[in-house]
Amino acid sequence: MNEKRSVWDYEDIVGRGLLEDLELLAEDISGKVQHVNSTYTGGGVAEILNRLIPLFKGLEIETEWNIIRGDDEFFSVTKSFHNQLHGRVGGPVDIHAHEQVGVLEDLEMEIKELSMKRRMLETYLHWNQVNAEEMTNDGDFVFIHDPQPAALIHTKEKGHWIWRCHIDVSSPDPLVWNFLRDFVSKYDASIFSTPLFSRPDLGIRQFLVPPSIDPLSDKNIELSPGEIDKVLDKYEITTDKPIITQVSRFDRLKDLPGVIDAYKLVKKRIDCQLILAGGVASDDPEGMEVYREVLKKADGEADIHLLLGSPPFTDIEINAFQRASTVIMQKSLKEGFGLVVSEGLWKGKPVIGGATGGIPLQVINGVTGYLVHSVEGAAYKIANLLKDPELARKLGENGREHVRHNFLITRHLKDYLLVMHSLENPSSIIRL
Amino acid sequence: MPDFTFYKARYQSELTGKSARDISELISVIKEVDESSIFHHIYHALLDYHFLPLEYPNDFAYWIADVLHEPALAERLADPDLREIHDLEALRARIMSIIENYLTTHDVVGRARSGQEFHFIRCISVIFPTRYVASNMGEALEILKEIDLDSIFYYFIASRMLGGEHYKEFSRWVLENDSRALMESLDNLYPYGFANLNAMRTEIVKIVERYFWEHL
Secondary structure: OOOOOOHHHHHHHHOHHHHHHHHHHHHOOOOOEEEEEOOOOOOHHHHHHHHHHHHHHHOOOOEEEEEOOOOHHHHHHHHHHHHHHHOOOOOOOOOOHHHOOHHHHHHHHHHHHHHOOHHHHHHHHHHHHHHHHHOOOOOOEEEEEOOOOHHHHHHOOOOEEEEEOOOOOOOOOHHHHHHHHHHHOOOOEEEEOOHHHOOOOOOOEEEEOOOOEOOOOOOOOOOOHHHHHHHHHHOOOOOOOOEEEEEOOOOHHHOHHHHHHHHHHHHOOOOOEEEEEEOOOOOOHHHHHHHHHHHHHHOOOOOEEEEEOOOOOOHHHHHHHHHOOOEEEEOOOOOOOOOHHHHHHHOOOOEEEEOOOOHHHHOOEOOOEEEEOOHHHHHHHHHHHHHOHHHHHHHHHHHHHHHHHHOEHHHHHHHHHHHHHHHHOOOOEEEO | OOOEEEEEEEEEEEEEEEEEOOHHHHHHHHHHOOHHHHHHHHHHHHHOOOOOOOOOOOHHHHHHHHOOOOHHHHHHHHOOOOOOOOOHHHHHHHHHHHHHHHHOOOOOOOOOOOOOOEEEEEEEEEEEEEEEEEOOHHHHHHHHHHOOHHHHHHHHHHHHHOOOHHHHHHHHHHHHOOOHHHHHHHHOOOHHHOOOHHHHHHHHHHHHHHHHHHHO
C-alpha cells in the first residue's frame, strides 16, 4: 500500500489544533513503523489499518504493512483461539437463548476440550515459523495485531515490539491464554482498547488506545439523499415509515431474535420497519444457521427487511442503511468494542445498545442513546425515540460530538504517536 | 524582550495493572501508585468533552459516588481545595487525608461488582512547543483567545503540577513585560473551580483584558 493521505483532509471535522499536534509529534519520530496482521481486507483491524497507514505515510513516517499467511487449518485454529480468548461461544443453541445465556456455559467446557488439541498449537507455531522465515521484521516500531501473528516475537532483533490486542481477553480460556501469554509477555508493550479488556498478568507495559472510525471512509462519509434512496430502492425499502436498523453479523451474540421481539412490541403501537443487515463470514458455518433461524423468527413479516450481504454489502450500502434510519440498534449479548455503534452515532442517530463490551463507552445512557438489558427495555426506548423526533435528534447530535472527540481516526493516530514516544522514553514526562 | 513560545502537552494513558474494589483497596493503591496516576485521575476529566458540567469532576469522587454509593465522601473529594497544593505528592496527601478523615466517622461498606473496579491509569505527558509565539502581551492575549484548550490546561494546571517549569517561564515572561500585577492575578487564578476549560480560558482572557484597560 503506497497511498499517502494528508491529516489536513480532516481539518473541517476535528479542527487545526489536533492536526498541528500530529505533525509536531511525527517530526520527532525516526525509523520505520511496521504493522503486521492476518488480512488486508475484511474485519475491523484491516479496516482501521487501511485508513491509518496512509495517514502515517502522509506524516512522512516510513510505514510498512505486512500480513501473515497460513492454510485453512491455521485460520481455523486462530479463529478458535479468538473465540476462546474473547469468551465467545458457539454451537447449536436455542434461538431464544438471548434470555438464557447461562445455557451456553455448559457448552463452553465441551468446546474448550475439542479446541485445545495439541495439533492446534503445533499448527499455530508451524505457520508463525513459516511467516517468521519469510518476513523481514526490521521495523523500529513493530505493531503486531491480535493473536494470529503473536509468536513472531521470536524473530525480534531490533526495535520496539508492541502487541496490539483488539479483543477482550479479560476472561479467556486459561489454556489458550497461558499459551499465548508466553509470547505476549516477551513484547515491549501491549495496547488494549479499554481497561475492561486487559489482563493483570502480562508483566509488560499496557497502553490504552480505543479503536476508531474514519469519517472520510465510504462507510461514514456524508451521502446525498439521492445516494441513500438509490441503495434503499435496490433493496426495496421505502421511507414511508420510520426505520430501525441493526447492522451486524448473523451471530447469536448479536441477539437478532431479541431485536425482532423488541420491534414486534413496538410495531403494535407504532408503524415502523426493521432492517437487519449483516453478513456471514466464509469461515463461519454457524452464521448461515443463525441466518435461517432469524429468517424463521421474522416469519415473513413484510416490514422486516432481513438482508444477507452475499456478496457482502458495500460500505456505501451500510452507510445508507444507517443514514436512512431513525434509530440504530446494537443489542448485543456480548460484544468486543462494537465500533458499529460509533458509525451510527457519527451519522447523528441515537443508538440503543446492550450494556456489554465497548458499547457503554459509546452509548452514554440518556445522552447519546440508551443502554438496555431486555427486549422490553429495548422496545420502550425505541418507542420513546420514534414518538419524540426532537429527543432522537438531540441524542444523535450528542452522539456525533461524542464520536468527534473520542472515536475518530485522528485521535487514534495521535495515540499511536504518543505510544511510540513513550517507548523511546519511558519517563512519565517526555519533553520533545 | 525575548519572544515567548507557547507549549502544550498531550497525554497517553497506560494501565498500572492496579485496581480497587472497595475503599480500603482504593486507599492502599492511592498511597503507592505513580504520581502521574494521581494527576490523571484528578484532572483528565477537565480535558474530556462533556455535554453537561460534571457532577463529580475527578475519577475518585465519581467512582465513590457511582459504585460505592457514598455521595457525601464523593462531594468532599469533588472540591478538595487545591489552592495551596503545588505538586502531586501534596495532592496525593490531600486526597488521602479527605478519605481518611471521612472514615473516622463513617463506615464505607460499598464494594464494586465485577467490571466496576477502579482501574488505576498512569498518564504519560508528552510536552512540545506549539507554533504560537508572542513578542508582547498584546500578542499573548490574542494567542490565549485562540490557542487550543490543551495549551490552556497545560499552562494553568499541568505545568504547575508537573514541576512548574513552563508555567514559571510564562510567569517570568509576563513579569518581564512590566506586568507584575498581571502576573500575580494569573498566579492567583484557582483553576479547579471551572466547569470546563472554555470557562477557564474566558476568565484568563478577562484578567488580561482588565489589566490592559487599567494599565495601558
